[in-house]
Amino acid sequence: MKKIxxxxxxxxxxxxxxxxxxxxxxxxxxxxxxVSSSEPQDQLRISIQENLTSRLSEAGARxxxxxxxxxxxxxxxxxxxMSSVRDLAGELGADFALFGSLTVVGSHWSLDVRLxxxxxxxxxxxxxxxxxxxxxxxxxxxxxxxxxxxxxxxxEQVSRVDVLGTRxxxxxxxxxxxxxxxxxxxxxxxxxNDLRAIWAMGxxxxxxxxxxSGVAGRILTVNVVEKPSVxxxxxxxxxEVSEDDLREQAGLRAFQVYRxxxxxxxxxxxxxxxxxxxxxxxxxxxxxxxxxxxEKSITFNIEEGNKSFIKSIRxxxxxxxxxxxxxxxxxxxxxxxxxxxxxxxxxxxxxxNQDTERLSDYYISLGYLDSRVGEPAVTMEGDDIIIxxxxxxxxxxxxxxxxxxGDMLISQQELVPALxxxxxxxxxxxxxxxxxxxxxxxYADQGFAFADVRPNMSLDRVNHSVSMDYTVxxxxxVYFERILITGNNRTRDKVIRREFSVAExxxxxxxxxxxGTMRLRALDYFEDVSIATPKGSAEDRMDxxxxxxxxxxxxxxxxxxxxxxxxxxxxGSVGEMNLFGLGQQLTxxxxxxxxxxxxxxxxxxxxxxxxxxxxxxxxxxxxxEYNSYTRRTTGGRIRMGWPTPWDRVRLYxxxxxxxxxxxDLQPYASxxxxxxxxxxxxxxSLRAILRRDTRDNAFLTTQGSDVSLSVEYAPEELGGNVxxxxxxxxxxxxxxxxxxxxxxxxxxxGWMTGTGDDDNMPIFERFFMGGINTMRGFRYMSVGERDPxxxxxxxxxxxxxxxxxxxxxxxxxxxxxGVVFTDIGNVWGSSWEFTDLRQSVxxxxxxxxxxxxxxxxxxxxxxxxxxxxxxxxEFTVGSVF
Numbered sequence: 001m002k003k004i005x006x007x008x009x010x011x012x013x014x015x016x017x018x019x020x021x022x023x024x025x026x027x028x029x030x031x032x033x034x035v036s037s038s039e040p041q042d043q044l045r046i047s048i049q050e051n052l053t054s055r056l057s058e059a060g061a062r063x064x065x066x067x068x069x070x071x072x073x074x075x076x077x078x079x080x081x082m083s084s085v086r087d088l089a090g091e092l093g094a095d096f097a098l099f100g101s102l103t104v105v106g107s108h109w110s111l112d113v114r115l116x117x118x119x120x121x122x123x124x125x126x127x128x129x130x131x132x133x134x135x136x137x138x139x140x141x142x143x144x145x146x147x148x149x150x151x152x153x154x155x156e157q158v159s160r161v162d163v164l165g166t167r168x169x170x171x172x173x174x175x176x177x178x179x180x181x182x183x184x185x186x187x188x189x190x191x192x193n194d195l196r197a198i199w200a201m202g203x204x205x206x207x208x209x210x211x212x213s214g215v216a217g218r219i220l221t222v223n224v225v226e227k228p229s230v231x232x233x234x235x236x237x238x239x240e241v242s243e244d245d246l247r248e249q250a251g252l253r254a255f256q257v258y259r260x261x262x263x264x265x266x267x268x269x270x271x272x273x274x275x276x277x278x279x280x281x282x283x284x285x286x287x288x289x290x291x292x293x294x295e296k297s298i299t300f301n302i303e304e305g306n307k308s309f310i311k312s313i314r315x316x317x318x319x320x321x322x323x324x325x326x327x328x329x330x331x332x333x334x335x336x337x338x339x340x341x342x343x344x345x346x347x348x349x350x351x352x353n354q355d356t357e358r359l360s361d362y363y364i365s366l367g368y369l370d371s372r373v374g375e376p377a378v379t380m381e382g383d384d385i386i387i388x389x390x391x392x393x394x395x396x397x398x399x400x401x402x403x404x405x406g407d408m409l410i411s412q413q414e415l416v417p418a419l420x421x422x423x424x425x426x427x428x429x430x431x432x433x434x435x436x437x438x439x440x441x442x443y444a445d446q447g448f449a450f451a452d453v454r455p456n457m458s459l460d461r462v463n464h465s466v467s468m469d470y471t472v473x474x475x476x477x478v479y480f481e482r483i484l485i486t487g488n489n490r491t492r493d494k495v496i497r498r499e500f501s502v503a504e505x506x507x508x509x510x511x512x513x514x515x516g517t518m519r520l521r522a523l524d525y526f527e528d529v530s531i532a533t534p535k536g537s538a539e540d541r542m543d544x545x546x547x548x549x550x551x552x553x554x555x556x557x558x559x560x561x562x563x564x565x566x567x568x569x570x571x572g573s574v575g576e577m578n579l580f581g582l583g584q585q586l587t588x589x590x591x592x593x594x595x596x597x598x599x600x601x602x603x604x605x606x607x608x609x610x611x612x613x614x615x616x617x618x619x620x621x622x623x624x625e626y627n628s629y630t631r632r633t634t635g636g637r638i639r640m641g642w643p644t645p646w647d648r649v650r651l652y653x654x655x656x657x658x659x660x661x662x663x664d665l666q667p668y669a670s671x672x673x674x675x676x677x678x679x680x681x682x683x684x685s686l687r688a689i690l691r692r693d694t695r696d697n698a699f700l701t702t703q704g705s706d707v708s709l710s711v712e713y714a715p716e717e718l719g720g721n722v723x724x725x726x727x728x729x730x731x732x733x734x735x736x737x738x739x740x741x742x743x744x745x746x747x748x749x750g751w752m753t754g755t756g757d758d759d760n761m762p763i764f765e766r767f768f769m770g771g772i773n774t775m776r777g778f779r780y781m782s783v784g785e786r787d788p789x790x791x792x793x794x795x796x797x798x799x800x801x802x803x804x805x806x807x808x809x810x811x812x813x814x815x816x817x818g819v820v821f822t823d824i825g826n827v828w829g830s831s832w833e834f835t836d837l838r839q840s841v842x843x844x845x846x847x848x849x850x851x852x853x854x855x856x857x858x859x860x861x862x863x864x865x866x867x868x869x870x871x872x873x874e875f876t877v878g879s880v881f
Contacts, residue, residue, distance in 0.1 A: 370394030447507035596624030723756035766795030777859020784827030
């Protein structure tokens with residue numbers, strides 16, 4: 001049967017009028033090739049077999065696996081010639097066999113290939129190819145395979161393909177997309193497909209493929225007429241938008257093929273650029289000019305018009321939710337006082353689409369579960385933009401019932417009252433998320449690391465209510481097996497470990513991990529901190545992997561600063577924040593300025609005797625010129641920080657001893673307090689500060705608070721001759737509003753009294769206010785009572801201050817913020833008198849500049865008194881020591 005099969009195929013071809021054989025109608029066996037070379041080429045011998053076999057299979061024929069062919073050749077032990085190859089091919093069940101020889105002389109090679117049919121009915125066919133380097137042999141395989149398929153199938157070949165008429169388009173680019181290749185099977189259908197493919201390139205005005213017969217097969221001649229090219233692209237009238245931006249975003253380039261159908265697409269891209277910049281009335285007229293040689297010149301004439309701003313955002317259908325509340329959810333806003341800075345009043349379609357998603361999310365978060373927010377409609381009124389958004393609120397859903405089921409650690413009666421979302425409340429998604437997080441954390445803190453809380457909601461669309469059941473699957477308790485620390489080449493393991501309140505063998509706690517990670521990042525020793533909790537040796541064991549990337553902790557800083565209080569300053573510091581990898585800090589800093597000099601050496605051990613108690617020592621020397629006198633102070637202090645049972649709260653204690661000298665009294669400095677304070681004074685005091693600081697940033701704070709209560713006591717028993725009690729309460733609250741805007745409320749109350757034989761305090765120990773850090777607009781230390789005789793500021797024993805600020809981003813990427821403020825307060829000599837408050841208002845900017853924190857603020861004094869002036873600018877930049 002095997003010997004009859006090829007004959008049947010040949011007869012089928014004859015009776016079908018020469019129709020092509022299908023490539024998958026025959027099986028080919030590729031035999032080892034003889035290799036003639038001065039160097040061993042056994043690997044190349046196998047490579048020829050494998051490459052031809054795999055590529056013939058890819059072309060549709062079925063190649064006998066090389067292993068089977070070679071196994072039969074080795075078993076036969078015969079020399080490969082036409083007779084033996086034909087016999088072996090028949091045993092393998094192959095219709096055709098390939099064998100031949102490779103000759104390598106130097107780098108030149110030639111490959112002779114013989115194609116035999118296993119029945120011996122057809123004459124052997126020869127194929128020859130050669131090359132100048134063995135490296136390019138692989139590139140010849142595709143042509144070889146095409147010729148082999150054509151010869152085996154008995155079809156006519158394509159002997160040559162010529163491309164005529166190309167000037168700018170490479171001929172190879174045309175041939176690349178054609179399926180008709182030299183050496184391949186000729187097919188009229190394939191030629192028609194090639195014609196369509198060349199047309200689809202879009203580069204030609206005319207395409208024709210001529211076919212003629214040659215000695216070795218059909219010759220295809222592709223005749224093309226190229227479309228004209230664009231010699232130049234001109235943009236006229238672009239002044240508000242960069243021409244480079246237009247060219248880049250619209251894809252405008254010269255020397256491209258001219259395609260009229262693309263002009264409209266380019267115009268749309270240009271208009272899109274203008275609309276994103278706020279020019280909604282921009283228009284384009286395009287002119288195309290014929291140049292010599294059939295080339296084109298394209299000119300885009302642009303009428304930019306006036307910039308359009310969003311005049312109004314209107315909502316239709318919002319019966320329950322206030323329009324102002326909806327507008328606060330949007331990044332797009334109406335034209336206002338500060339929108340020219342943020343560009344929020346310029347219509348950006350992508351941002352508006354995101355706003356629609358925010359509004360939809362906002363409605364659902366409020367419990368309007370059936371609400372829908374329509375696509376915004378944008379209309380023009382002259383140069384103004386009107387945005388109309390249709391809303392279908394639907395009914396607001398409330399929580400009708402709340403229950404918990406599953407693996408309960410705490411009874412439902414105890415847990416339900418602790419949740420934020422309660423029966424009778426409006427259903428709010430943020431409360432739902434908070435409650436899921438609360439329950440999950442509750443379980444995780446008791447060792448159930450994989451506890452799952454799934455909310456099961458049942459909607460009652462008639463009564464518009466939600467029935468909620470939290471199903472809890474707690475899993476099993478998980479214990480920490482190993483704590484592995486990597487990446488710390490310098491920092492000691494214990495410095496990292498001590499920030500986590502867990503050890504090997506402890507129950508898993510998500511709160512401990514979260515707080516430990518926060519504390520580790522706050523050390524500022526590492527560029528990156530990565531926490532992972534892979535599975536341990538058993539289901540109830542988990543490893544804690546802490547991977548850190550260290551950064552340089554040594555600091556050398558030099559800078560120039562300026563403030564209206566201290567004039568110009570040259571500042572510098574040298575420090576190591578992670579001394580010897582032990583987490584200790586040692587710094588020396590100083591400043592030299594027009595009104596004073598300051599030097600300080602500080603050492604801090606954050607974990608004294610391996611306990612969470614910090615210990616530090618400061619030694620300092622500074623002098624400063626005031627309006628009426630000069631003060632020099634030399635001293636030192638010992639400080640300690642203590643943990644407390646309350647989250648983020650620490651207790652700080654200080655012992656300070658310093659000697660101050662008041663000298664260079666000016667002739668007009670005849671105030672009683674100043675004259676009484678002249679000379680040398682010693683202060684020996686104890687101070688305690690209870691502080692809670694949750695700010696996210698010390699300078700450009702966006703959320704959190706910083707609240708402290710300070711009590712300082714300097715009794716005679718400690719050895720100083722300045723004796724007093726001073727109490728100061730200070731607090732700041734930072735309220736994130738919307739889109740980076742922040743509200744700030746800061747307040748301070750202070751009281752002090754002398755405790756020695758002489759209750760009068762030296763002038764420098766009393767409270768003073770005025771200047772950029774207390775009450776802006778007022779001169780430094782100019783708020784409070786004055787000596788009636790000399791008009792000197794005397795300070796006071798009582799202080800009250802309130803600062804209200806509204807901060808908003810100006811250039812967010814640069815960290816530049818604007819601020820509007822009002823300051824209210826005063827200093828009194830004998831008691832708080834809140835009816836006698838001073839006030840100023842103003843505005844300014846904040847920038848975390850390369851030189852350090854920068855503040856530029858103007859304060860205007862409301863109801864100024866004699867000598868106050870009306871206010872003024874204040875400026876400070878650079879580090880403060």
